[in-house]
Amino acid sequence: MLRVKNIDLEYIDGRTKRTIFSNVSFDIHSGEFVSLLGPSGSGKSSLLYIVSLLKTPTAGEIYLDDVMISEAKNKNEIRYENFGFVFQHHFLIPHLTVLENVCTASYEKNVEKQAKDLLERLGLKDLINQKPYKLSGGERQRVAIARAVVKKPRILFADEPTASLDHHTAQEIMKIFSELQENTTIVCATHDYGILPQTARILRIKDGKVVEDETEENE
Numbered sequence: 001m002l003r004v005k006n007i008d009l010e011y012i013d014g015r016t017k018r019t020i021f022s023n024v025s026f027d028i029h030s031g032e033f034v035s036l037l038g039p040s041g042s043g044k045s046s047l048l049y050i051v052s053l054l055k056t057p058t059a060g061e062i063y064l065d066d067v068m069i070s071e072a073k074n075k076n077e078i079r080y081e082n083f084g085f086v087f088q089h090h091f092l093i094p095h096l097t098v099l100e101n102v103c104t105a106s107y108e109k110n111v112e113k114q115a116k117d118l119l120e121r122l123g124l125k126d127l128i129n130q131k132p133y134k135l136s137g138g139e140r141q142r143v144a145i146a147r148a149v150v151k152k153p154r155i156l157f158a159d160e161p162t163a164s165l166d167h168h169t170a171q172e173i174m175k176i177f178s179e180l181q182e183n184t185t186i187v188c189a190t191h192d193y194g195i196l197p198q199t200a201r202i203l204r205i206k207d208g209k210v211v212e213d214e215t216e217e218n219e
């Protein structure tokens with residue numbers, strides 16, 4: 001459903017040209033949990049932003065349901081209608097409560113009920129009226145996930161969503177992602193193999209290429 005085709009990415013640094021990727025292609029199917037895995041500097045974030053139309057590659061195309069979207073004029077609209085984002089930093093609004101933060105993401109009439117249901121599911125029922133500063137890092141990130149999920153994106157992109165969390169909380173956050181997955185495709189960039197759920201399909205970024213990880217779980 002999401003096709004990444006022949007992507008090149010080069011950065012020009014003064015007189016030097018640096019190739020980050022060349023000729024990268026892969027498909028992401030509906031309902032998959034795809035992890036972009038690679039060490040720091042390998043290009044995970046760049047690739048995530050290219051695939052989600054937040055960044056323009058040097059060459060190549062992105063297709064959504066066979067429609068080329070990488071050169072569309074209405075990229076904002078495509079993103080708004082189809083994609084959700086969770087970043088390493090949660091970007092919650094400090095003077096709004098947890099519930100209000102989540103409700104900012106959607107203008108649907110029953111958003112408040114949906115937000116409450118989601119927050120309850122994420123174990124935050126008793127914190128809905130708190131401001132973000134009263135929450136732990138893991139709780140804040142769960143609020144950010146609720147905010148991204150409440151608008152029911154077809155594809156949820158997460159860029160190192162657990163980078164500032166301890167290992168146990170990071171695993172919990174990943175579990176939450178996979179549980180939320182019924183109707184959502186998830187694409188998550190991370191450097192930490194250890195936090196991935198068993199169902200994750202791993203695309204490993206190495207030396208400017210993306211290779212499918214053929215571990216037992218993924219065969």
Ligand SMILES: Nc1ncnc2c1ncn2[C@@H]1O[C@H](COP(=O)(O)OP(=O)(O)OP(=O)(O)O)[C@@H](O)[C@H]1O
Nearest residue numbers: 011012020038039040041042043044045046047191
């Ligand atoms: N705007 C830019 N101009 C020049 N080089 C850049 C730019 N953005 C990223 N890079 C370089 O491209 C490479 C890939 O960066 P990217 O942030 O995508 O990697 P990453 O795997 O997500 O790293 P990290 O896990 O540390 O965030 C890095 O070497 C980075 O320095």
